[in-house]
Every structure is written in structure tokens, then in C-alpha cells.
Amino acid sequence: MDLLALADFTLVARHGGFGKAARAAGRPKATLSRRVAELEASLNLRLFERGARVLKLTEEGRALFERAGALLTELEETAAAIASGGDRVRGRLRISAPLLFSQIAMGKLAAGFVLKHPEVRLEVTTEDRTVDMIEEGFDLVIRVNPDPDEGLVGRAFLHDRLVVVASPDLARPTDGMTVPAVLRGGSDRTAWMVRTPAGRETIEVEPILGLSSLVMIRDAVRAGVGAGRLPVSLVSHDLAAGRLIHWGDVDAPDIVLWTLYPTRRLLSARVSAFLNHLKQAFPDGTPDELASFIAG
Template structure:
């Protein structure tokens, strides 16, 4: 039977992609790590890694084995925590990944209060707008925004994510406002890399719009700055642009429409029977901080703002310049 220590060595090599790095973590030489991996492959009768002179990559079999090994190691840790009662007190290293802008605006300012409440927790915060495999990368918790895909992970909804169409006054003055969602096709739409369709909810129910534009980006912060500078129309979150809407730096476009309600701010973590207390307390802290109606939405009344920005009887035309601004298609 394969020993737990061999599984631990395999998992560390898989995470780091480097035998020397895995060896340093465990106090073993690269030669010992290499020998243990080879013995494991021999025992299993399968190749777990593709080796070249420059890199080490999991095979398809290795990737499937890694996913199951991580679950086994997690259960072992939880069993030890249960026996020693260490899991009942929030302490230790807590690794969290989150989107860049949301982390900067709505988590970082409150970390001091969290650590004051739980002084035995040490935080490692990673910010990225890219999708992160929290199991492979060894994170305890991820903050994710939008619609979640089905997975083996557990998710808790922390707050709504209300998104609105908006643009800078300079863009509106030059190109006009779309009268309907169909007219968005004649405007320069600012789109995130992973988005193919804008899912909207409006007076006629749910609609989908395929946005076109001259700029795409993998950064939500870049999309926001492009909207502020008058480049085009964005579908952006209230938590991100509330101050800009209040100041008039951004104005609502088609104010009767919102992003689909399925999107939200979620805490996502591995499926475990015994959740570590350090993870649980951070989730509860954020849920308490945001509440049913988060502070960023209490600070602005979108319905009143939309009524004020779109006077009755106003005629909105699509400018010729806007139609010429979008990318060829």
C-alpha cells in the first residue's frame, strides 16, 4: 500500500512542478524525491509526470491521481485536527485568492479588523482576475464574483453583484445613448476576455446581447478605467463604480436593465466535512461585513439615479461615429 508520505511528496511535486522545491519543503534531497516518485510510479504501473530537461508536467493520469490524493491528504489533516482539537480554534496560515479590484476595495481595508479579532491567524492574500484552481494551488478559500460553474467545490453567497451598463459623459455626448439593447450593437462595448454574451434583465425579462468593441481585457480594473476615459460602454458592478456614478464621472446607459441576477460575490472552498475554523471565521466575518444589502449598494439608489439621468420624452439616437467606432465584424 502506498504510504501517506509518498502521497505527500507526490502532491508537493505536482503543486510546485519542481522536485528540488518539493524537497526543500520537506527537508529531502532532490535525489530522494526523484527516487520516491519513481517507486510510486512503479508501484502504480503508470507514469504520473512527463519529464524534460526544463520542466515537469503531470500526465493525464497524474492529474486525475493528484485530484484524489489532495482529497486524501485533506482528510488526513482533518482527522488529526479532530483528534487534537486544533480545528476548534482559528489559527495558522490562511491562504486566500480574490479578484484584484474587489480585494483592494472591499477586503483589504478590513483585514486589520479581522486580524485584531483573530490574532493567531496569518493571512496570505493573492489577487488575480484569472481563474485560480484553489486545490492545485493550495488555497484555503477563494472569493469569486459572477455566475459559478458546477464543480466539486462548496460555495457560499456573500453579497449580490448588481451590474449596470454605463459610460462616461464624454462618450455619451459624442455617440449618443442606445434606445434599446439591440442598439448596443452600434456602440463600442468594453468586454472582459472571458465574456461572450452580456446577460441582462429588463422590462421584457432576461435578454442576451453579444457585445462588440475595439478593446477587450482580462482586467476588470482596465475595463473600468476605459469606461471612465470615454472609450465605450461597460457592464460594471456597483461595488466597483458606485463613487463614479454618484459623482457623475459615469452615467447609466439603459437604466432599466441590470446584469443577470444569478451573479453574486461568493466564498468558494474545498468540500470538506470538517471545515477549518480559520476558513469559517473569515467567511462569517465577510458575510457580517456586507450583510443582505452590502454597504456599496446602500450608498446609491440606482433606480432614482436612472430616472434623473434619463428625462422623460428624451430622444436617444445612435450616432454615426459610434457605429464606426466598433471593431469590424
């Protein structure tokens, strides 16, 4: 197999088109088109579906891109490391992270990482949707309680739990009374199941405010508008200071943050370095560690 043609194929696949790839590489579009056609002929496979305006990988093309792209990247990094005389962490690192974790921790984490590794160009995109790592060019994603994915492997690096909290000025309901509640989004939930030292308890709630961000919910709960369900790491300092009161732990599975990356991709030095950076920041992965990191 012609490795140069394979490299041209991965270049086109990564950029999503011959024109974009040609502009990015400073090479003629016709040359890239010819090289990819030659690769398809040698493999007797169609790697792209060519429409009038859209270029899309076939199933075989996607499989080849996932494997060959990773191997070629590793070869380039190895050659660069040898040429520079060492295993320095360098190059571009793209990470996708969820909104709340980005708001409260990623700025500080990212700054610390680039101070350690100044030759890395770190790019963090904040979004809660499930991204396609290969198609969208991410090296690492951080997700909350992700669904199993045979195409990805990962590590759990943080655990958290939901608690019901309220301002000290808001009376805790008794005898089936309802309490005003601040909810995420447009939820119409009317009851919360919580665990307390006395056992399980149902808190009847009346939704009065819907907000899309947990940080906004915390601020509204602090202001005394109503009770809220929030990660304990986000409110532990408010609880310690008496600004909020703990009504109980939400009767639900823990919140677990994972780092995910493709199984078939050789783990780059950049990804390994960032995973080690997370491990140093959260060695035990507890809610208290995240709370201290946020406050520090």
C-alpha cells in the same frame, strides 16, 4: 499503502518537481525520487510524466493528489489543533479574487480577518482569469458569475447590478441622438438597453474612451467625459450626493459574486473562518451592503 511515501508524493506534486520539493523540505532529492518510485510500484501506476526539464502529473497522479493532498492536510491540521489544545484557526490561507472586488473591498476584508485570526498567514492574489485551484495552490477563489464546474462547490455571497450613470452636466439623449460613452476595454458597443420606470429604452452611444478598470471608468464619468455602465454599489454614494445621475438599470442579469472551493477537499478551519467573515460583512449580500462597506 505507505503514508510517508504518499506524503512525499504530495510534497513533490505541490511544488512541481523533486528539486523544488527537496529545497522546501530540506530533504535529499534522491530520497524523494525513490519514495515516489516506490509508491508508483506499489500502486502499479505512473503518477508523474518525467521529461528532461518538466515533471507533470498524469491523470491518475492528479486524481490521487486532489484526494490525498486534502486528507493529509486535514490530518496535519487536526494534529496541530490537538497539540495546541484547541481548534485555533492558524496556518496559510491563499485566496484568488477578481480585480474590482479586490480594489474596493479586499484590503479592508483581509485586514479585518487577520485581526480576528492573527495566527493565519493570509495571501490574496488579484486576477480575473480562471485559476486552477489545485495546481496553483489556492484554498479559496472569489469569482463573478462563474461557469458551472463539477470539480468545485461554492456559495453566492454578494449580488450587484449594472446601471447607466452620467454627470449632471451631460444631457440625456432624446429622439435617437447619441451620447458619448466611456467603455471597458476596446468595446465597440453602440447601444445600451436599459430599464426605467417608463419601460425599456435604448440609449445610442458613441465610444470615446476605453478603460480597463471600472474604477477608472467611474472617475472618468464623474469628470463628465461621457456616460458609463457601472455596478450600482460603486456609484450609489455618488448618486445620493448628486455627483452622478441614474439613467436606468442595464437590461442584463445581476452580477453575483461566489466563493468557490474543491468539492473533494475537506473544508479547513481557515476557509470556514473566512466564509464566516464574509457572511458577517455582507449578511444579506445586497448592493447597499457592499456600498456601505466601501464607504465605511
